[in-house]
Amino acid sequence: MSTDAYRIGLLNGDGIGPEIVPAAVACVDAAVRAVGLVEIAWVELPLGRTAIDTHGAAVPAETLTALDGLEAWMLGPHDSVSYPEPHRSRLNPSGTIRKHAGLFANIRPATSFAGSRALVPDTDLVIVRENTEGFYADRNTYAGTGEFMPTPDVAIAHGIITRAATEKIATAAFELAMQRRKHVTIVHKANVLALTTGLFRDVCRDVGSRFPEVHIDDFHIDAMTVHLVRRGGDFDVIVTENMFGDILSDLSGELAGSLGIAPSLNSSLTQAMAQAAHGSAPDIAGRDIANPIAMILSAAMLLEWLGARHDDDLLVEAARRIRSAVDDTVAAGTATGDLGGSASTSGFAAAVAAAINADG
Structure with a gap:
């Protein structure tokens, strides 16, 4: 049964997070529109280095409170080793959230792509x-x-x-x-x-x-x-x-093929968090060259988890379309540098969104 009001938390994180998380959001939005769902209600929450500056904590109390009211959220990578003390010595943001929400299962697929350098x-x-x-x-x-x-x-x-x-x-x-x-x-x-x-x-x-x-x-x-x-x-x-x-x-x-294609889902029986398996890659942050596949596929896993929880075949179909579009995009020769291509982060996401729209 489909619902009109899926709310998904959004935590961009550090490093390449503010690049790959929006790339995943664009693909999710394209997929849910393609299957006839209304727009996802994205709930952006403070986290990471910017949250230290604005809220005095890498994971502010208001972020944890907001997550308590959500079933699902997407977490970008964090660069906790670069945080100023005392924040650097504390439990890192992903560990804090996993522990707070009791996300006991970390599901990490590894699947090679046709045309990639696996x-x-x-x-x-x-x-x-x-x-x-x-x-x-x-x-x-x-x-x-x-x-x-x-x-x-x-x-x-x-x-x-x-x-x-x-x-x-x-x-x-x-x-x-x-x-x-x-x-x-x-x-x-x-x-x-x-x-x-x-x-x-x-x-x-x-x-x-x-x-x-x-x-x-x-x-x-x-x-x-x-x-x-x-x-x-x-x-x-x-x-x-x-x-x-x-x-x-x-x-x-x-x-x-690359750690850049490695997605993951952290879940309990009632909540789930999409999180790419890789780190924040601060050396390439802001250059629009990071591979967003891991974050995009993590988002697809999150849609599939939500679809199973709510018996919503449209969400499951949206997840399938995202995975198929990523496969087709890489197979057609569009990929970021780590897979041997020359596409930018945003360019790859746009190509995946176009492939989703073309999937009838």
Whole structure:
């Protein structure tokens, strides 16, 4: 059932964010018009370096309050390492929002494009990354960061794996596999981290027993990097903990052609955030040369998530049109420099919007 009032938050972020987020917005607007939906109501919210200047915080309280009232939003990349202290030492904007909203699943597809410079041309997989705990210290404690220094010469971080969080991410992975090629690969390091990642592996297998149609295998994280390089096309859905998922998704994005084409969706059962997997690339900010594909495809994932949540086939169709238009645009030879082309950020977005309009 379609609604007349989809409201989507908009957080441009830092670096190339103010270039790639508007590019994605233009493609979304074209797609929803093409399928007969009314305009999306975009809710722009302060975030990042400009928010520090105007509101005294990279993620102002009013931004978090506004997000509480939204189901979906798009987040541009942030450049938190360049923030002045004390903001630089605090939890970064994306981590703050993920933690605040309880976005436990990070879904990161990697798909190669015809005509692009993919290292593994038949890549078509999805990393399903647990997003709230594991070995990233900023996400596994109620208060504080999970890192501490008992002496100036000793630094300690603790990693946490729980059955409850693992069951949630494993369920998401197996449900996704049922919509794809029915193959789930569990990535862990149980030969060394036997209790923590061993628990992750075993709970994932327990959940998998409820999906008898799905083939399950598992690999150690170090071996998995080799398998992706050698035979990335053999994998379908890969489920893993937080840090391993971050590493593997960057690798798979490059194998598919460029980190600039790597989208992601952070979600809970009730809210979702589109966020490109790459960073803010401050060295090319403001030059209109950044690849907007990751942000555009992240926006498509967000529309698809909203469509499934509201049983709205028009939103799902809008997402399909965006993905198809990106495929067709790259295949026709229009691409940014990282994919071997010469298109600008805005020029590529305009070409995708034109392809959406031409998709009957």
